[in-house]
Amino acid sequence: MVKKIRMADVAAEAGVSLQTVSRAINDKDGISAETRERILEIAGQMGFRPSNIARGLATQRTATIGLVVPDIANPFFSEIARGVEDTAYENGYRVFLCTTYEDVDREQALLDSLLEHQVDGLVLCSSRLDEGELVKRLAEFDDVVLVNRKLAESVEGIVSILIDEQTAAMQAVAHFISCGCQKIAFVAGPQRSYSGKRRLDGFRTGLRAHEQVVDPALVVHCEPDQRGGYTAALNLFAEHGDVDAVYAYNDLVAVGVIQACRELGKRIPEDVALIGADDIPLASLITPALSTMGVDKEKIGSLAMQALLACMHAEDECASPVVLEPALILRASA
Amino acid sequence: MVKKIRMADVAAEAGVSLQTVSRAINDKDGISAETRERILEIAGQMGFRPSNIARGLATQRTATIGLVVPDIANPFFSEIARGVEDTAYENGYRVFLCTTYEDVDREQALLDSLLEHQVDGLVLCSSRLDEGELVKRLAEFDDVVLVNRKLAESVEGIVSILIDEQTAAMQAVAHFISCGCQKIAFVAGPQRSYSGKRRLDGFRTGLRAHEQVVDPALVVHCEPDQRGGYTAALNLFAEHGDVDAVYAYNDLVAVGVIQACRELGKRIPEDVALIGADDIPLASLITPALSTMGVDKEKIGSLAMQALLACMHAEDECASPVVLEPALILRASA
DNA sequence: CTGTTAGCGCCTTCAT
DNA sequence: ATGAAGGCGCTAACAG
Numbered sequence: 001m002v003k004k005i006r007m008a009d010v011a012a013e014a015g016v017s018l019q020t021v022s023r024a025i026n027d028k029d030g031i032s033a034e035t036r037e038r039i040l041e042i043a044g045q046m047g048f049r050p051s052n053i054a055r056g057l058a059t060q061r062t063a064t065i066g067l068v069v070p071d072i073a074n075p076f077f078s079e080i081a082r083g084v085e086d087t088a089y090e091n092g093y094r095v096f097l098c099t100t101y102e103d104v105d106r107e108q109a110l111l112d113s114l115l116e117h118q119v120d121g122l123v124l125c126s127s128r129l130d131e132g133e134l135v136k137r138l139a140e141f142d143d144v145v146l147v148n149r150k151l152a153e154s155v156e157g158i159v160s161i162l163i164d165e166q167t168a169a170m171q172a173v174a175h176f177i178s179c180g181c182q183k184i185a186f187v188a189g190p191q192r193s194y195s196g197k198r199r200l201d202g203f204r205t206g207l208r209a210h211e212q213v214v215d216p217a218l219v220v221h222c223e224p225d226q227r228g229g230y231t232a233a234l235n236l237f238a239e240h241g242d243v244d245a246v247y248a249y250n251d252l253v254a255v256g257v258i259q260a261c262r263e264l265g266k267r268i269p270e271d272v273a274l275i276g277a278d279d280i281p282l283a284s285l286i287t288p289a290l291s292t293m294g295v296d297k298e299k300i301g302s303l304a305m306q307a308l309l310a311c312m313h314a315e316d317e318c319a320s321p322v323v324l325e326p327a328l329i330l331r332a333s334a
Numbered sequence: 335m336v337k338k339i340r341m342a343d344v345a346a347e348a349g350v351s352l353q354t355v356s357r358a359i360n361d362k363d364g365i366s367a368e369t370r371e372r373i374l375e376i377a378g379q380m381g382f383r384p385s386n387i388a389r390g391l392a393t394q395r396t397a398t399i400g401l402v403v404p405d406i407a408n409p410f411f412s413e414i415a416r417g418v419e420d421t422a423y424e425n426g427y428r429v430f431l432c433t434t435y436e437d438v439d440r441e442q443a444l445l446d447s448l449l450e451h452q453v454d455g456l457v458l459c460s461s462r463l464d465e466g467e468l469v470k471r472l473a474e475f476d477d478v479v480l481v482n483r484k485l486a487e488s489v490e491g492i493v494s495i496l497i498d499e500q501t502a503a504m505q506a507v508a509h510f511i512s513c514g515c516q517k518i519a520f521v522a523g524p525q526r527s528y529s530g531k532r533r534l535d536g537f538r539t540g541l542r543a544h545e546q547v548v549d550p551a552l553v554v555h556c557e558p559d560q561r562g563g564y565t566a567a568l569n570l571f572a573e574h575g576d577v578d579a580v581y582a583y584n585d586l587v588a589v590g591v592i593q594a595c596r597e598l599g600k601r602i603p604e605d606v607a608l609i610g611a612d613d614i615p616l617a618s619l620i621t622p623a624l625s626t627m628g629v630d631k632e633k634i635g636s637l638a639m640q641a642l643l644a645c646m647h648a649e650d651e652c653a654s655p656v657v658l659e660p661a662l663i664l665r666a667s668a
Numbered sequence: 669c670t671g672t673t674a675g676c677g678c679c680t681t682c683a684t
Numbered sequence: 685a686t687g688a689a690g691g692c693g694c695t696a697a698c699a700g
Contacts, residue, residue, distance in 0.1 A: 006676095006677060017686065018678085019686075019688080020686060030685060035686090049449045049474075051676090053451070053677080054676070056387040057391050058678045058692055064451070072406070072419065075409065078412040081406050082406050085406065089440075095430065096430060099420065114428075116386045118386065118387050282615065282616035285560070285589050286619055340693060342694095350670080351670065351672080353671060353695080353696095354671075356694070363669095366669065366670095369670090385692090387692090387694090388676090388692070389695075390694090391678090391695095392675080392694045393676085394676070
């Protein structure tokens with residue numbers, strides 16, 4: 001443990017006032033180029049590290065942001081995190097990684113904590129808070145970017161990054177129909193899921209657009225992982241053995257569907273066509289390679305951070321919501 | 335944006351001194367139970383959030399730690415991050431997520447920044463700094479846990495969490511030999527990689543332990559991803575078509591090897607036995623299911639954080655290095 | 669049990 | 685171009 005050097009130490013060493021050191025360190029003017037260089041030189045030699053804590057107290061800006069995700073081990077969010085961290089880094093911000101595990105209490109506690117740490121901004125992904133509570137909590141922050149969630153009415157200082165999951169689901173359905181599928185099911189993920197609702201909506205709309213009946217029995221909910229998909233698919237096929245197309249809530253669920261099919265002797269895509277969502281890394285690596293509705297997650301993250309920076313630095317209002325269109329990535333499963 | 339409430343505001347409202355509020359908020363004694371409750375009640379109603387920045391300046395503790403990883407989108411590190419974040423959360427710490435992309439300059443800049451943010455501790459994963467530089471930099475931090483890296487001589491306040499990759503590699507080789515493989519190759523990842531070196535070491539030792547010659551031509555380096563593995567495997571098989579077993583630097587590389595084999599018409603495991611490393615999520619999902627040397631990554635993360643907490647809270651010395659033994663997870667590929 | 673007095677290390681404003 | 689005073693919001697040490 002090296003002894004900590006303060007600005008006063010550097011000032012004493014350089015034979016100038018504390019203020020002059022501050023000006024040199026923060027690259028402000030009102031100081032001659034030579035003294036600045038001399039001070040920087042001395043500060044460097046002494047191993048001086050300006051305290052962001054003290055600076056934060058004085059300026060009320062911390063150069064930190066909060067990133068809240070349900071689960072960092074979920075590749076969907078880890079790629080978003082990558083985008084956020086990278087553009088935050090480029091702009092001199094550090095990011096607090098916070099994980100909720102879809103637990104509302106934990107999400108609340110994390111927001112409290114981020115507030116106490118006085119983050120300059122917040123990127124909140126897939127919040128599970130209900131609308132009223134969410135609006136109330138976000139009002140406590142200076143600037144917020146919501147990923148995968150949008151407020152009913154727009155609020156100053158809050159911008160959303162959205163994925164057009166409705167259209168994505170419609171595209172998937174359209175693809176199934178163009179392939180001649182007769183009985184299309186949706187393994188729909190958790191009932192409460194915000195994006196699940198939108199995907200279900202698109203699924204129904206897509207069906208109706210092609211004058212198909214929407215059979216509620218062909219929509220089954222499940223946990224948003226492989227096991228959930230596996231179990232749900234087994235149940236689904238037990239009731240409706242003639243389902244010949246499955247749209248999955250996400251790729252993990254789709255993998256579960258693949259396993260169920262394998263177990264039931266159903267071939268993909270010959271007997272059952274399958275489309276997942278999110279285009280996680282394994283989608284292209286698994287057999288059969290998974291067709292999926294995908295967007296560039298890292299880009300979502302960097303767009304989110306860019307939007308946040310814009311909010312934070314702009315005096316006036318923030319940008320309008322950003323909507324990303326997923327693309328149907330056709331591989332072997334459909 | 336809600337107006338910020340300070341302790342002084344709460345004190346005024348409650349008709350007590352600032353200090354009394356502080357005692358109530360921090361649950362210290364020297365205050366009657368009833369005044370405490372009254373103050374907490376008032377603080378809650380006013381929406382008071384104590385400033386961790388101000389507190390940090392006063393106490394010189396920030397309740398934050400730095401987590402430095404090469405790439406958060408790499409499941410190996412995202413699972414470690416999960417473990418770290420989760421046990422940090424349980425103990426009231428927030429974590430700064432920092433990503434180096436194996437760039438030494440970026441790693442240095444990040445360490446500078448974490449120092450300036452006055453983190454109470456650091457979890458540094460797979461550092462790319464050379465020994466001398468690393469020792470110098472870590473001395474600036476109060477407490478450090480090194481994951482997947484160890485210092486030549488132990489330093490006060492620095493503990494390592496290690497994976498016994500040498501033994502893991504030996505086990506893989508032993509398994510190949512027990513299966514009757516004749517010509518075993520190692521697709522070894524980046525030349526500079528610290529764990530790559532240890533795996534190579536174990537690979538050689540394993541071979542010698544079974545009185546096999548170690549042919550340098552059967553060790554090929556590559557980028558630590560699927561493409562690297564793919565390219566390296568193609569080159570390897572072009573030169574040595576009779577290789578019948580491949581140990582891969584990690585599972586991503588192994589996936590590349592699978593693709594190369596598929597392209598060359600080699601069956602796995604019949605023509606080529608394959609063992610990967612790390613047991614990433616897709617290992618069990620890909621076809622053929624990948625045999626791999628795996629440890630519990632989330633556990634590494636939580637052990638790392640626990641060790642850091644122990645260091646931070648203990649007056650005396652830290653625990654000795656923790657070494658985790660990977661287990662050979664036998665699936666279809668070997 | 670409660671209040672008062674000093675800082676923590678830096679930045680802002682005003683003077684020189 | 686430089687310096688001096690005051691304060692950011694909180695806690696520590698000491699009084700009472």
